[in-house]
Amino acid sequence: VDIAAYPESVNVLETIENDIRTPDKLIDGINEELSGAHTWLAPILPDTITKIYVIFDQPVTVSSVKLWNYAKTPARGVREFAIMVDDLLVYTGQLNRIRVQSAADGAIRVPPYTVLFTQDEELNLKEGTTLKHLKSESAPSLDHQPQVAVDQALRPYTSLTTNCRR
Numbered sequence: 001v002d003i004a005a006y007p008e009s010v011n012v013l014e015t016i017e018n019d020i021r022t023p024d025k026l027i028d029g030i031n032e033e034l035s036g037a038h039t040w041l042a043p044i045l046p047d048t049i050t051k052i053y054v055i056f057d058q059p060v061t062v063s064s065v066k067l068w069n070y071a072k073t074p075a076r077g078v079r080e081f082a083i084m085v086d087d088l089l090v091y092t093g094q095l096n097r098i099r100v101q102s103a104a105d106g107a108i109r110v111p112p113y114t115v116l117f118t119q120d121e122e123l124n125l126k127e128g129t130t131l132k133h134l135k136s137e138s139a140p141s142l143d144h145q146p147q148v149a150v151d152q153a154l155r156p157y158t159s160l161t162t163n164c165r166r
Helices: 023-027 121-130
Strands: 003-008 051-055 064-067 079-084 088-094 113-116 131-133
Touching: 023 051, 023 121, 079 131, 113 121
Parallel strands: 113 131
Antiparallel strands: 003 051, 064 113, 079 088
């Protein structure tokens, strides 16, 4: 798995350099922390939609996506987001500002937002209250204009495996 973003980080701003909040932190496995050292921070630029690209080396099945919003300064977090697969919109949603929780053992907890693309009961139970389901085959766009459901049978194959034969 590889990751890229546009804009890459706040390091693209002329007044900032060597800020550690870069896209690689999105997949470093450290998600519940408040310092910002394991987060990504992108600038808000005029006429620019911030994008994250997750690149897989081979075809994969994605059953869920977990998002942790920016906790160091909650006002800087994501509000609206969309998930696209091979340029096809599969989910849109809103993230609430983070409300940091204290666990019974005194540890700080930053709750994730989970989007499920499966009906797997075990995964549903595991994710519990952070769960958001993909409820229909059509998804509203970020500008709240309805979109027509896509006929998946008409969609071309976008990847090949070594087992394919002609």
